Amino acid sequence: MLEVHDLVKRYPGADAVNGISLILQRGTVLGLLGPNGSGKSTLLKTVAGLVHPDSGEIRVEGLPVGTATKARVAYLPEVDPFHRWMRVGQVLDLVGAFYGDWDPARAQELLHFMNLTPDAKVGSLSKGMRARLRLVVTLARNAPLLLLDEPLSGIDVASRARIIQGLIRQYRGGEQTLVVSTHEVGEVEGILERVVFLETGRIRLEGEADALRDEHGGSLQQIFEEVFA
Numbered sequence: 679m680l681e682v683h684d685l686v687k688r689y690p691g692a693d694a695v696n697g698i699s700l701i702l703q704r705g706t707v708l709g710l711l712g713p714n715g716s717g718k719s720t721l722l723k724t725v726a727g728l729v730h731p732d733s734g735e736i737r738v739e740g741l742p743v744g745t746a747t748k749a750r751v752a753y754l755p756e757v758d759p760f761h762r763w764m765r766v767g768q769v770l771d772l773v774g775a776f777y778g779d780w781d782p783a784r785a786q787e788l789l790h791f792m793n794l795t796p797d798a799k800v801g802s803l804s805k806g807m808r809a810r811l812r813l814v815v816t817l818a819r820n821a822p823l824l825l826l827d828e829p830l831s832g833i834d835v836a837s838r839a840r841i842i843q844g845l846i847r848q849y850r851g852g853e854q855t856l857v858v859s860t861h862e863v864g865e866v867e868g869i870l871e872r873v874v875f876l877e878t879g880r881i882r883l884e885g886e887a888d889a890l891r892d893e894h895g896g897s898l899q900q901i902f903e904e905v906f907a
């Protein structure tokens with residue numbers, strides 16, 4: 679489903695992605711784990727086609743990144759892409775009109791689940807409510823590849839577990855492939871099948887979640903703390 683070969687993206691003063699290769703099978707839930715500045719967002723943006731790599735290759739369902747792959751990838755950005763003057767319902771209409779894989783019934787269901795109302799103005803939403811809206815517009819697409827960059831960022835601790843459960847209900851196991859970036863490993867630990875630990879743009883450790891837990895005799899959270907101690 680996703681192949682990344684020797685990917686490099688440099689910014690002045692930062693080797694954001696420094697030779698990453700990975701292969702992801704369809705239907706997998708991958709955790710992209712790493713501390714601040716380890717390259718998680720940059721890697722996701724290159725796969726989403728929003729950042730052009732300096733070198734290396736990315737294929738989504740065998741296709742190089744471009745218009746065709748953008749239609750197959752639902753990307754949840756870390757920062758807000760919405761106009762503040764728009765109402766929630768207008769945001770959904772706009773995004774829905776743009777993507778052929780939009781599922782209006784699912785969008786309504788998600789809106790309700792996230793306690794959002796169509797009439798609310800984006801500008802009047804709290805940071806956490808805007809984070810919920812980002813999840814709604816991403817998960818309402820039937821895209822084969824979902825890229826969620828820090829999806830729980832800004833959402834209150836009390837709601838996070840419920841949202842993770844909701845995420846799993848919405849995610850079409852087997853059909854959709856899910857990549858979740860975070861440094862809050864404990865919160866998503868239960869849903870991850872594979873993990874990649876990133877450090878300064880490189881893969882420090884990777885593998886099946888269960889195998890890593892067996893090998894290291896601890897949770898992914900504990901492994902994360904050991905690796906990045």
Ligand SMILES: Nc1ncnc2c1ncn2[C@@H]1O[C@H](COP(=O)(O)OP(=O)(O)OP(=O)(O)O)[C@@H](O)[C@H]1O
Nearest residue numbers: 689690692694712713714715716717718719720721
């Ligand atoms: N547009 C940019 N211009 C310059 N440097 C950048 C840019 N985007 C990212 N970087 C740098 O690239 C490195 C990787 O950043 P990136 O945002 O990919 O990391 P991250 O793991 O997602 O971090 P965080 O968890 O804080 O979101 C950092 O050193 C960052 O400062």
